[in-house]
Amino acid sequence: MTAEKLNELRSQLDGINIKLLDLMTQRAEIVTEIGKVKAKIGTKRFDPVRENQMLEDLVSHNKGPFSDDTVRHLFKQIFKASLDLQKTDQHKELLVSRKIKKTDTVIDIKGLKIGGSEKVIFAGPCAVESYEQVRAAAETLKANGVRLLRGGAYKPRTSPYDFQGLGEEGLQILRQVADELDMIVISEIVSPYEMEVAHKYLDIIQIGARNMQNFELLKVAGEASVPIILKRGLSATIDEFKYAAEYVLSHGNSQVILCERGIRTYERATRNTLDISAVPIMKSESHLPIIVDVSHSTGRKDIVIPTAKAALAAGADGIMVEHHPNPPVALSDAAQQLNPTEFAELCTALKPFLSN
Ligand code: PEP
Ligand code: MN
Numbered sequence: 553m554t555a556e557k558l559n560e561l562r563s564q565l566d567g568i569n570i571k572l573l574d575l576m577t578q579r580a581e582i583v584t585e586i587g588k589v590k591a592k593i594g595t596k597r598f599d600p601v602r603e604n605q606m607l608e609d610l611v612s613h614n615k616g617p618f619s620d621d622t623v624r625h626l627f628k629q630i631f632k633a634s635l636d637l638q639k640t641d642q643h644k645e646l647l648v649s650r651k652i653k654k655t656d657t658v659i660d661i662k663g664l665k666i667g668g669s670e671k672v673i674f675a676g677p678c679a680v681e682s683y684e685q686v687r688a689a690a691e692t693l694k695a696n697g698v699r700l701l702r703g704g705a706y707k708p709r710t711s712p713y714d715f716q717g718l719g720e721e722g723l724q725i726l727r728q729v730a731d732e733l734d735m736i737v738i739s740e741i742v743s744p745y746e747m748e749v750a751h752k753y754l755d756i757i758q759i760g761a762r763n764m765q766n767f768e769l770l771k772v773a774g775e776a777s778v779p780i781i782l783k784r785g786l787s788a789t790i791d792e793f794k795y796a797a798e799y800v801l802s803h804g805n806s807q808v809i810l811c812e813r814g815i816r817t818y819e820r821a822t823r824n825t826l827d828i829s830a831v832p833i834m835k836s837e838s839h840l841p842i843i844v845d846v847s848h849s850t851g852r853k854d855i856v857i858p859t860a861k862a863a864l865a866a867g868a869d870g871i872m873v874e875h876h877p878n879p880p881v882a883l884s885d886a887a888q889q890l891n892p893t894e895f896a897e898l899c900t901a902l903k904p905f906l907s908n
Pocket of ligand 2: 678679848874884885
C-alpha cells in the first residue's frame, strides 16, 4: 500500500516536472522574442528594474511553503538562464577564439609576416639609452638577419628610483634607427595617454606584463591602427590572458600578438617560470600569433638557447630576446641582456627552428 502511494506521488511529480519544463520552454520562447525586439530598438538586454518588479510580484503571490528568499533565488536562476538565451552567438564565443576564426591570424608589417610559416625574432635593448646604443644594437640585429627592433622608452620599473626610460626621446631614437636600417620598431607604452605619441613613431605597440589588465589601455589599443604585442601578466591565468586580448579585439583591433613571458611562482632559479604549455594551449584555442620572451621569463643568459628552442618547438611564432651592445653598463636588466657574440650564437642556434 505505502509503496503504491509512493509510486503514485512520484508519477504526479514527474507530470509536474514536465509541466514546469513546458512552461519554462514557453517562457524561453517569449524571452527570445523580447531579445529580438530589444536588439532592434537598441535597448540593453538586462533591465534590473524590470527584474526586481517581477521578483517582487512573485514574492507577493508566494503562499509558502518556500520562503520569499527561496522564491527569489529560484526565479533569479530562471531569469539568468533566459537572459543568456538573448546573448548573440558572437558573444557566446570570444573573438580571440579559434571557434570564431579557424585560420591562423597572420600579421603583415612592411612585408614581414608574424604568425605564418616563418618564425621571427624580436630583439633589442631592454631600455633605449642613447642613439649610439640603439644604433649599435640594431646593426648587430641586422647582421644576424633580424628586422624586429625592440627597446623600452617608457619603462615600468619596480622601483620609482630606477631608470624610467627616455620617453618620447626614446621613441624618436628608435624610429630614426629603424628608418636608417629598414627595420620594424616595437616599444611599450604604459598608459593610454602615450597612445598618440606611440602612433607617431612605432610599427608595433607593446603592452607589458604589468599592464595586461590595464583595461583603459587595452581599450585604446583596440582603437589603434597598428599591431599590439600583449604580454601575459605576472600572475595571470591563461583565461585572464585571453580576456585581456579580447578587450583589444572587441574594440576593433584584431592585430594582436600574444607574448608568454613567464609567470610568478615559488621557483627562484629563474626570474619567472616560463609556462611553455601556454604556447600550444593558446595555439589551439586562439587564432592569434604567440611569441615567447626568453629574457624576462628566465632572467638568465645561460639558458636562453635551449629555452628559445623549446618555445619554437612548442609552436611559438617567434621569440623576444634582449640584446645590448655592452650589457654590463646597461641601465636596466643588465644580467639578462645578450652581448653581440651571445646574440649571434643564439641566432645561429635557432636557424633550424625558424621555419615550420
Ligand atoms: C619588456 O619587454 O621590456 C618588459 C618590461 O617586459 P615584461 O612586461 O614582460 O616584464
Ligand atoms: Mn627588460
